[in-house]
Amino acid sequence: MKLLFRGGVVAGALFAALAAQADEEANLVINGDIEITVRTDAPEHVAQLGTIYSGWVFRSDETQSLQMDDFENPGMIFVDDAIDAWNTVDGTAGNSCAACHGEPESLAGVRAVYPKWNDEAEEVRTIAMQVNGCRTERMGAEAWKYDGKEMINMEALIASVSRGMPVDVAIDGPAQSMWELGREIYYTRFGQLDLSCANCHEDNYGNNIRSDHLSQGQINGFPTYRLKNAQLNGVQSRFRGCIRDTRGETYGVGVEELIALELYVASRGNGLSVEGPSVRN
Amino acid sequence: MKRIITASAFTVAATLAFAEDVAPDNVVFSEYGEVEASLSGQAGDPAAGLQIMVSRGKGNCIACHQVTALQEYPFHGDVGPILDGVGGYRTAEELRGILANPKMTFEGTIMPAFYRTSGFNRPGNAFTGKAAEGELAPLLTAQEIEDVVAYLQTLQD
Numbered sequence: 001m002k003l004l005f006r007g008g009v010v011a012g013a014l015f016a017a018l019a020a021q022a023d024e025e026a027n028l029v030i031n032g033d034i035e036i037t038v039r040t041d042a043p044e045h046v047a048q049l050g051t052i053y054s055g056w057v058f059r060s061d062e063t064q065s066l067q068m069d070d071f072e073n074p075g076m077i078f079v080d081d082a083i084d085a086w087n088t089v090d091g092t093a094g095n096s097c098a099a100c101h102g103e104p105e106s107l108a109g110v111r112a113v114y115p116k117w118n119d120e121a122e123e124v125r126t127i128a129m130q131v132n133g134c135r136t137e138r139m140g141a142e143a144w145k146y147d148g149k150e151m152i153n154m155e156a157l158i159a160s161v162s163r164g165m166p167v168d169v170a171i172d173g174p175a176q177s178m179w180e181l182g183r184e185i186y187y188t189r190f191g192q193l194d195l196s197c198a199n200c201h202e203d204n205y206g207n208n209i210r211s212d213h214l215s216q217g218q219i220n221g222f223p224t225y226r227l228k229n230a231q232l233n234g235v236q237s238r239f240r241g242c243i244r245d246t247r248g249e250t251y252g253v254g255v256e257e258l259i260a261l262e263l264y265v266a267s268r269g270n271g272l273s274v275e276g277p278s279v280r281n
Numbered sequence: 282m283k284r285i286i287t288a289s290a291f292t293v294a295a296t297l298a299f300a301e302d303v304a305p306d307n308v309v310f311s312e313y314g315e316v317e318a319s320l321s322g323q324a325g326d327p328a329a330g331l332q333i334m335v336s337r338g339k340g341n342c343i344a345c346h347q348v349t350a351l352q353e354y355p356f357h358g359d360v361g362p363i364l365d366g367v368g369g370y371r372t373a374e375e376l377r378g379i380l381a382n383p384k385m386t387f388e389g390t391i392m393p394a395f396y397r398t399s400g401f402n403r404p405g406n407a408f409t410g411k412a413a414e415g416e417l418a419p420l421l422t423a424q425e426i427e428d429v430v431a432y433l434q435t436l437q438d
Binding site: 188189190191192193194195199200203204207208209210211214240243244245246247248249250 | 344345355359360405411417420
């Protein structure tokens with residue numbers, strides 16, 4: 001909290017030209033109904049943070065308000081597209097998602113616990129991997145591109161039915177070694193600017209880098225609709241963008257390193273609510 | 282004819298200046314991170330240094346630092362300390378060292394090294410996200426470092 005105030009009050013007083021500061025005390029209720037936990041005690045494994053915050057807290061008042069009503073949230077348009085895909089038969093088995101799962105609401109709670117260890121496949125799976133598992137194994141359909149439009153839309157639908165539920169990703173048991181790999185990557189410096197995720201999102205959240213107001217880089221809001229590129233964005237594409245911004249060589253989506261990083265970063269948000277599709281700038 | 286001579290005279294001067302640059306891997310830091318002599322062998326130009334401080338494609342120093350004298354340039358960050366008066370309490374040698382590689386002065390700092398080309402993890406080809414090809418160029422040239430040092434020295438309380 002100290003950091004937040006230092007950024008807001010001191011800088012604001014000195015430089016009127018600074019980016020508009022959001023109301024960092026605001027609470028998020030969607031459609032006047034779904035209460036979202038945007039700040040709460042940090043889980044034990046990131047006790048150094050004290051409090052964890054959703055990225056929503058750090059956005060401007062205007063951006064914040066777009067997420068309070070599904071009719072104003074541009075991300076919800078893609079949820080509608082995904083509902084159509086959900087009901088559409090595809091592949092050799094003559095199945096749709098609905099054929100096995102019924103209503104999308106039957107997947108409430110899923111977003112909150114992913115990435116998650118899959119016993120049969122003996123691997124940690126992201127939601128994208130699980131969706132493609134269903135498509136290829138149960139539907140006889142082609143896998144979707146890992147961060148393609150169909151996949152990100154479906155992820156938005158799956159997130160939307162879990163909104164308000166606390167993120168609760170398992171970090172022990174068979175997932176532990178991937179979680180440890182993710183933690184190592186989070187603290188590794190990348191690129192010619194020699195920056196780690198932690199340099200920006202742990203040491204400097206609440207501060208400004210030029211016009212960017214740094215958040216904790218939480219992923220409870222993914223997929224995010226970004227005003228900057230006017231589309232839904234997947235978690236791993238965001239990670240890639242941040243590594244690129246260190247003048248570093250990124251990883252491809254769906255590789256082990258980014259799956260591990262997704263698991264680790266998700267776990268840093270254990271206790272925040274699922275809020276995707278969220279709105280960011 | 283006169284023009285041609287002038288142009289080639291310039292080329293020679295530029296080559297000489299470049300040849301006199303201390304290569305990034307050869308910069309000598311004191312125990313406290315200072316760098317004694319000019320990296321380019323030339324004096325710095327404070328006006329050029331100012332432009333480097335504020336441009337996103339160059340030093341972009343105000344991304345992290347506030348400088349009251351640069352208030353007309355928008356969006357100063359607050360990740361690093363305010364640099365007002367820094368020319369009064371830091372020597373040119375200290376400033377040059379901090380710019381070339383601030384980790385020699387501040388262990389573990391977030392501030393990037395502006396005159397360093399080796400020792401990076403997964404260096405990229407600028408901001409493309411692709412792997413770097415061939416040798417890296419430093420973020421700023423030797424002369425640009427000197428220009429920024431000269432500008433910082435004008436910041437007196």
